Amino acid sequence: MTQTSDTTSYKDIKQTVLQRIRSGEWQPDALLPNEQELAVEFSCTRTTVNRALRELADEGFLERRRKAGTRVLSAPQRQARFTIPLVRDEIEAAGGTYRYALVSQETQTAPDWLTARLALRVDQRVMHVRCMHFSTNTPFQFEDRWIVIDSVPQVEQADFSSIGPNDWLVQTVPFTNVELTFLASRADATLAGFLDVSEGEPVFTAERITWLQGQPVTFAKMYFAAGYRMSTEF
Amino acid sequence: MTQTSDTTSYKDIKQTVLQRIRSGEWQPDALLPNEQELAVEFSCTRTTVNRALRELADEGFLERRRKAGTRVLSAPQRQARFTIPLVRDEIEAAGGTYRYALVSQETQTAPDWLTARLALRVDQRVMHVRCMHFSTNTPFQFEDRWIVIDSVPQVEQADFSSIGPNDWLVQTVPFTNVELTFLASRADATLAGFLDVSEGEPVFTAERITWLQGQPVTFAKMYFAAGYRMSTEF
């Protein structure tokens, strides 16, 4: 047999399965019929059922184990997918005009806390860059970044007065692994000045560590202006 | 031909493609060979190549368009997947003992800001629940939640003195859609008391709105104790 327009597609199956979970027909922890049985029910091949169930498992609705079968997850460990936008894109998407400004750029020996955080060797040298991102001249984000020189030797020749370190890195170094952390921090005097808020105000903060094949490449702290909200739907 | 142990698998292909992107062999915006050509190169079927490329596109490395082919994304819009854990799981995973305490529970008419936020009808009634989550008797999270009674009528009979509203909802109502927001807020007197921090301290906050087939179900604000970090790797 071959594909015709009235075939049940993997998308149809996904929908139907979700319906059954939502309607309570398949309760949490319940065992689903196996792929072969579902294939018969939906009059399609096991391959098609497999794709549907595999994607639903990937999306966090189902749990699948060989021999054990497929179950409805009791506490749907649904995953929020944050697309971390580039600052420029985020500002422009909100209708602002993006402006970048370098605050400082210097090479130095990695401070102790950074050595510990990135598991650097002692006295390893880093490029320290601080810069501002504005949306139509309103402070949007203050970025405090360290780049490991041994991992990106070209950085010693880089000039961040007109291009941001993130843009430069994205163009220059691929990366393999990222650790992203969100937290709330308190504006100290310096930060308050840059972001135009009062000292002591809460500041939404993101930290990002990037590795290339196990080697630490860069650590960045990004402090967002007052009222910033990081949002996603799923 | 059939599958043998020396076959190139879709995982191998994913790795190889990533290598080529990282090494710069396939620059951003570059057009990849088409599936048929790659199938020949990797001595496998187009189906296998398709799965590899499809997943890489899904993970944000590639862009695929029919007829136009497959390209390397210039600004890798990599997506962070946050698995939003249940509070209890999060506390227990960190080695703490979970304890729950109800602060208040009452039905009321939805306040204006909530009516606006959830697009409720005027004077729609909601259940307002406030509660605390402790990790070994240390405040971990203060939860401030509203549940739309029309969407979950059973909630009027619910007793949240021993089970948290989130646990109850997960067991009772499936959901279709979630909006999740992270922000930094400032501890007011009440919050400072619950979380055992000074007034004015920054508090990492998550807001969560849940819908069931277009109907708003619940709005929750979750205030985390000092020092909380929401972290993910990808």
Add this chain to the structure above:
DNA sequence: AATTCCATTTTGTGTAGACTTTATGTATTT
């Protein structure tokens, strides 16, 4: 009673081939 071993079940992944859908670039027409 506990442990080890193993057949069996169920998902995981691959091959081979075909049809479907989309959209691009070119040719044609206006």
Add this chain to the structure above:
DNA sequence: AAATACATAAAGTCTACACAAAATGGAATT
């Protein structure tokens, strides 16, 4: 020059089948 039509290329999906790998539950053994 602009708009339209169209052949075609490339990804998208399905069928049908096969073998692989994991893990469960029970049988056999200690």
